[in-house]
Amino acid sequence: EESDFCNQLFKWSTEVLGYLTKSKETSDCVFSVSPEDISLYLPALPVVFLNGSESNVGESYKVMIDDYNLQFQEKLREMCNYASTPRAGLDRFFVMLFVVSQLKAISHTYVNHVNYVEEVHRKQIFAALGKELSLSDITACMRDIYKRKFSENKQPVPFSYCIRNNQNRKHLKSSIGFLSILEKETNQHIYMLPGGKEETTITMKISASIQIAMQSYRRVHGWLRHVFSEDTESYVLQANVKQYGSFILLLGTLLEDNQIDCKCACVLHHGQQLEIPLSTTDLPTAKEFSRAISSISEEQQEFSRLFRSMQLEGSLFVVGTIPIQPQLEKVLNLPECSLSKRFELQEQIIGLFVDHQIPGDILRFDGETDLSTEDKIQQVSYNVHTILELVASEVKQEEEQKQEQKLASRELLENFQCKLSSTSMRLERTHQLALETELIGMSTLQLLETQQQQLLDQDARLNEIGKSVSRMRNISCSISAELDYHSDLLQLPQEIPSAPGHSKKVSLLGKLFAQHEEHKYHTGPIKQESTGVVNEENIEEDNKEEDNPINSEHPATSATEVHSSIDQHEHSHVNLIQTQQDVFEMRRILENTFESDDVTADAV
Incomplete structure (x- = not known):
């Protein structure tokens, strides 16, 4: 009890000391004397004598106690004198800290001393007995x-x-x-x-x-x-x-x-x-x-007493x-010890009572009391077997119902398994179709990507061809403009002085001018010989026409100017023939390019 009290006192003083040292009032308080100026005095020390006779132990113990008491009295006198001096100025919180610290140190020291003494006794008992005692010992x-x-x-x-x-x-x-x-x-x-x-x-x-x-x-x-x-x-x-x-x-x-x-x-x-x-x-x-309820109210004490009385009763x-x-x-209304050797009958009766909850009146003996014990047991056994047959029939019916339910459940399970297997097969087929569809989709996607790339390439080629066509159109327009300019010069007077070697050139230039005029308003393909050589029959026909006199309303022109103009037009005709050859070559390229598509070079 003393150890428990000291343990509780130590715990309480530790909590109070922690609260006082951490509170705001204590932190704001200014002490006139620091806690280190007053040393704690612990009047509790273990007294253990290991060796020596009893007389020596008694004398040494008496001398030690007398010395210890003198030290204790001197320490108390010093503490009283120190507390009575006005310069000390002990504050309220400092007094509380000192008292609580003293309680904590004393309780802790006392518990340690008691534990030390018990440990010494335990070691001595262990040395004396040779083993550590347990509860079973x-x-x-x-x-x-x-x-x-x-x-x-x-x-x-x-x-x-x-x-x-x-x-x-x-x-x-x-x-x-x-x-x-x-x-x-x-x-x-x-x-x-x-x-x-x-x-x-x-x-x-x-x-x-x-x-x-x-x-x-x-x-x-x-x-x-x-x-x-x-x-x-x-x-x-x-x-x-x-x-x-x-x-x-x-x-x-x-x-x-x-x-x-x-x-x-x-x-x-x-x-x-x-x-x-x-x-x-x-x-x-x-x-x-009684000690536990001494510090609570009277109502709580009365309730605790009532509850304790209930605990003691139960x-x-x-x-x-x-x-x-x-x-x-x-x-079963049978004599004593009549079922001592009827083990099977006992088990059957206990099974009916425990497992099937059969009332005892159905199995008991209801005959005359003067019958023998064997007759009574026979009647009880007959009742038991009758109930067992009834229970067996009911159990058989229940088993048959369970078997039917099992068969029905098995059929349902088989049907379900068949449906499940068919469903799984469908799922597998669907999965395969999905895989095939995925492969087709991937191949289609690759084909589309290839066609897209081809279309992009064709668009690039078409753009280049369009640019080439636009360039050719510009060249053709420039040539047409030049031919229009020179066509005005070809409007010769009706009477041109005949010069040797120029009649054929004039007829050839007129022929070219006519073909140029026909080409300006023609929508179909140009059909022109790519050799650039003029047929001689056409020249002879032109010569025959030249033998006829020329009637013109224009004024007369000198032969030198006409001859120079004819030379210029002949040079332009050569250029035109070369240009037509380039156009024919471009047309052939376009037809080869659009051969896979239903587009003609004329449409372009």
Whole structure:
């Protein structure tokens, strides 16, 4: 308790000191004396003597205590004198800091000294025993002490009991199961102080409207549990049942008037084993409870007392066992121990009660009471087999329905699988078509890109051809203008002096002028010989025409001027023939270019 108090005091003083040193008032306060001027005095030191006789220890201890007391008195006198001087000027916050710091240092020092002493004792015990004691060692030591100090009927006994069908019949010694409480780690039984065994009537509510009364034996046990503060033991309730045995296990708490508040129950049969972990919670003692509620209000104290009384009422743990065979004999109106060797019949009856919830009135014996035990059992067995046949027929019908449902479900599943497989095949085909479409699209895209590039190339060529055509058109226009200019010069007078060698040139120039005039207004292709040589027959015809006199309204022109003009026109005619050859070559190029398209050179 002193250590716990010092630990709490240390924690409290640490929190208060932290608050005072970090608060705004303390930071704004100006102390006339710094905390370092006053040293803390700790009047707590461990006193341990490892060697020496008892007389020497006593004398040394007395001398040390006297010296320590003198030092303590001198320190108190110095502190009182220092506090009474006016120059000290101790402020309120400084006093609080000093007191809290002193409390913190004293509590911390005391706890450390106690821990040091305990550590020394632990080392000495370890050196003396040769091992570090555990909880199981302490428990074993206490059991040995109980055997030595207590009489045989007062010693704690293991919590382990046999379960029998008929407790009041001494000749039936065989048990049907065991019930025990074990330590989970060591798998050893816990020891309890058994109370007296008495027969009493216990009531229990099965539901909100059903309450049963049981005539049974009651035993009260007391358990003295040894624990360490850092160790936590776990315990289990273990129930075992032998072959062809069965009983009901009840767990709950004991209320007033011998009433059980059943928390859970189960049926064990045919060699089953059940382990239930137990949770142990320590309630505070009456002294601890009174100390805890001393600082709260009266209403809270009253509420705490009511709640504690409720806890104490429900703190008594109850374990109950009910053998099934005696209860079956009472329910079926059979004599005692009549079902002891009827194991198959017992199993059938328990199965009807537990699994199918068959009422007991259907199976019980309703005949005359003076019949023999065998006849009663035969009638009960007949009732059981009749119900079993009915249950078997119903089970068979249910199985048939389940089989039909399984077949229908299987057919539906097969149909679904067929549809699923067809759907998957369609999906695969669709996937393949999608892949093929994608390939076609990619090839089409590549073809379109190629055609686009070809069109771009054709556009470039057309642009170049258009530029060439425009240039040729400009050249043709310039030639036409030049021919128009020279055509005015060819309008000769009717009488031209005949000069030798010029009659043929004049007729040739007229022929060219006529062809030029025809070419100006012609829309079709120009058909001209590309050799540039004039036919001699045409010249002779022109000579014949030249023999006729020329009638002209123009004035007479000298022969020299006419001859020079004819020479110029002859030179222009040669140029025109060369130009026509270039035009024919360009036309051939255009026809070859637009041979793949339905476009002609005339349209261009």
